[in-house]
Amino acid sequence: MKMIAKTPEPPWHSVIFTSVKTGGDHRYNEIAENMIKPAGERAGFLGAESVRDLNGITVSYWESLEAIEKWKCHSEHQRAKERGREEWYAEFAVRVEKVEAARFLERKAAFAAEGKIGEEP
Amino acid sequence: MKMIAKTPEPPWHSVIFTSVKTGGDHRYNEIAENMIKPAGERAGFLGAESVRDLNGITVSYWESLEAIEKWKCHSEHQRAKERGREEWYAEFAVRVEKVEAARFLERKAAFAAEGKIGEEP
Known part of the structure; x- marks a missing residue:
């Protein structure tokens, strides 16, 4: 996965998930990686x-709150959430937000544009 | 710094800064840590x-867009931004968002509440 998501011009929505793990592995990385694909x-x-x-x-980015709601109810996500609550996390926060402005820099192109970036290479 | 920020009930604003470093150190960690304090x-x-x-x-959390604007103009932040553009980052994105909902879990208390958490210990 490329680090910086190529998101379009705002507005759209994001979910910020911040967490502190309990310490044990509990197959965390494997399952967390498998969450990105669905x-x-x-x-x-x-x-x-x-x-x-x-x-x-x-941080995940979504076209609408409706898309986030549907993802919340997705069965694979539900199972991972249960594991998270039961085993993985000492503490976490989930914040749902509306993105109002976005600015990007890519060194290759050496440009920064309000709310817009170049085409996916 | 405690990992999970004890933010109040929404709405308020956040700034998400995601980055990919160039590789060299360029005193990055020292200066990045010093950014949190101001x-x-x-x-x-x-x-x-x-x-x-x-x-x-x-991710930083702010009471208002006005507070974010004032922070953007802060001189220490300005200098760090110049270093970031010139030396540290191969790529970055800054997104300004309005937080609409927040949910927390703390294992000690084993509770999750919409938009609210317990007092700072």
Whole structure:
């Protein structure tokens, strides 16, 4: 997965998931990686960005609140959420947000544009 | 810094900064750590969460867009932004968002509440 998601011009929505793990592995990385794929196949999914060690932040981007609601009810996501609550996380926060402005820099192109980036290479 | 920011009930605003580093150190960690402190002293700052390796995600939370605008103009932040553009980042994205809903879990208390968490310990 490319680190910076190629999101379109706002507005659209995001989900920020920040977490602190309990310490044990509990097949976490394997299942967390497998979460990205079904999200990518959902209607209205625009991309995701994730950095994890013991702490983690994953941001996913969505066309609408409706698309987020449908993803919340997806069965694979439901199972992962149960594992998260029961085994993985000492603490977490989920924040649903509306993206109002976005700005990007890519060193190759050396440009920054309000709310817009170049085409996917 | 505690990982999960103790943010109040929405609505308020956030800035998501996602980045890919160029590779060299260029005193990055030292200066990035020093960015948190002046942000914490700004009016309207509600907290921040950050995970970094070669990729990084930092989310900061603010009472209002006005507080974010004032922080954008802060001189120490300006200098760090110049270093970021010139030396540190191969690529980055900044997204300004309005937080509409928040949900938390803390294992100690084993509860999840919409838009609300317990008092800071």
